Structure formats: structure tokens, C-alpha cells
Amino acid sequence: PVLIWDYDYGTAYAYGLYRNRASLVNANADQLDASLRLTNLQFTDNGTYECVVAARGSGVAPQDEAATMELVAWVAPNDPTITDDYKPNTSNLTLTCTAYSGNPAATLTWYRDGSRIYNDSIEVFTSWRGYLDAQSTISAIVNTGQSPTFQCVANHPAFTSSKSVSVTLGAPSVSAINISPTPTEYNPLLELDDVILTCMTQDGIVPEPVYEWQHDGGPAPANAQRYGNQLKIFSAQVEDSGTYTCTATNAMGTDTGEV
Secondary structure, X not given: XXXXXXXXXXXXXXXXXXXXOEEEEEEEOOOOEEEEEEOXXXXXXXXXXXXXXXXXXXXXXXXXXXXXXXXXXXXXXXXXXXXXXXXXXXXXXXXXXXXXXXXXXXXXXXXXXXXXXXXXXXXXXXXXXXXXXXXXXXXXXXXXXOOOEEEEEEEOOOOOOOEEEEEXXXXXXXXXXXXXXOOOOOOOOOOOOOEEEEEEEXXXXXXXXXXXXXXXXXXXXXXXEEEOOEEEEOOOOHHHXXXXXXXXXXXXXXXXXXX
């Protein structure tokens, strides 16, 4: 049970996970009226609730009446993300948009250069926690020389406005390599610092580029690790100084930058 109200004694008892969260409001037995209030609503509160009214008395046969209602607690999903799969030999581009962990599942809509796409494949998956992951996949043939932009728009009852993400088919362009922490005249990089180099390309370019790093024309230092478009140098040494080159490559082209 969630809560039991004893009219004769004027007491209400909440149980288990509902303790300190469930209470009766507007309880009036004479008017046959009572409401259940749940505070700090949680995803696990979803489900069917039953109100049972039991009449008991001396010399009176027990009588029970019940009514049910369905409670749906909205959970806003994460912002949508797009993954890609491009086949250069067939010019076929497959894009998958996913909005994770909602209740109910988000509604996903695709656009190509501003025009609605209707031939998407839609699936909804239930995560191990019970949340709903919405997923929509489209496929398109992209001719040589085209650079279309695809946009996935997510709508959900818990959103105050729609969320969207866009990708554009094209070759990567390296605009800069950022250094963190940023060295200055008064705060230079020091030996044993952890340094992060980030290869900056345009947002939302597909296919997702592959990044390669070189140090003074050779391989990256042994104490460095690659994470996507970043090169992380742990406990930097004096010999790690020099010129770092980032090469970003996808099926549409390649570009290089250095710092």
C-alpha cells in the first residue's frame, strides 16, 4: 500500500518509499472525498493507483468500493545526438538520432536543408532503469559535390521548447589547436603539468573525422593519449616541447593544423 487513512481515528499511514512523500489532502468522509498527494515525484511513481474505500461496522456486512487511475510522471530526455555511417562507394549516408532517458519517449523529426524528411525508421527502447530511448534513422544518397545539412528535432511534453542537433556532410577543416591550460607570459607551462591539445574543426561535420597527432614530424610522446579530437600529455617533460600537428580526416577530405 501507499497510504491508509483511518477515518475513525483521523490518522494516515504512509508506507515504504512513500513515507514522508504521500499524504491525504481535502479528506472529508462526510462528502466521500479524499485526494492523495505525492511530493518529490519520481520516475518509479509511474503506474496504476487504486483507491479502495472499505466500510466496516458491527452487524454490517463488509463493503469495498474501488477506483483506479494511471499516473504518468514526465521525465525530460537528454538532448538528441546524431551518429553517422557513410559509405563512399555507394554515396549512402545513414544518420541515427537518439534522445535518451525520457518518459514518455521523445518525438523525433528529421529535416534536410530545411525540408521535412518522412521516410525515417523509428524505434523506442526501454533502458534497464525503465526510461524510454527514442531513436530515428534515415538514409540518403548524397551526390558528389553536395554538402547537405541534416537536422533532428526532438519534442517532449516536459520540454519548454524543442531541442535540435544538426550535422553537415563535408570535409573537416582544422581552424586551430587549443592548449589547456593556456600558457601566458606570466603563467607558462611547467614540467610535470598535464597538458591537453584540442584539434578544433567545424561543429557537426560528418562523417566524424579521425584525428592523428605528430610531434616534430614524428609520433606523439609515449606519455600522451588520444581521446577523440584531443591529445592529453600527462606529466609533461621538457622533451615534449616542440611542434604538434593534428590531421583530421574523413571520407570527404583531410585538413591539417599545427601549434
